[in-house]
Amino acid sequence: MKELLKEFANPGSAYRGKPFWSWNGELTKEELIRQVHVMKAMGLGGFFMHSRTGLITEYLGDEWFRLTNACADEGEKTDMEAWLYDEDRWPSGSARGLGDAEAGVPAEVHEPARRAMFFPRQAVSFCPTVARLAPPALGKNTLGH
Secondary structure, X not given: OHHHHHHHHOOOHHHOOOOEEEEEEOOOHHHHHHHHHHHHHOOOOEEEEEEEEEEOOOOOOHHHHHHHHHHHHHHHHOOOEEEEEOOOOOOOOOHHHOOHHHHOOOXXXXXXXXXXXXXXXXXXXXXXXXXXXXXXXXXXXXXXX
């Protein structure tokens, strides 16, 4: 029991918080490594590297992989778990639309409309001031597709 209480008082990385670490702008190794150490100093147990709107560094490009590897290596050195959240914004698995052309989705279709094409929903009111999303009837979404 004493060992359990000791571990509870000072948990290892596996039991500490791990934030979504939003990557946007022009990424540099020096700044990312600095931020790894800030998270360590805050008592976090790791991080999820997560591409976000505003990213300038090419998503899935050579530099992207060099930086994710550098952060994973630094996480290992500092006893932190490094995770790659590879969905590049939203929706899950879209890979920033890299497969859209192959699927026949026009390049000018922006993210919310793209989401509606593949994940159709319709608003359903169940009280005067609240609405929720529900699966569409017969596969039609609110855009009429």
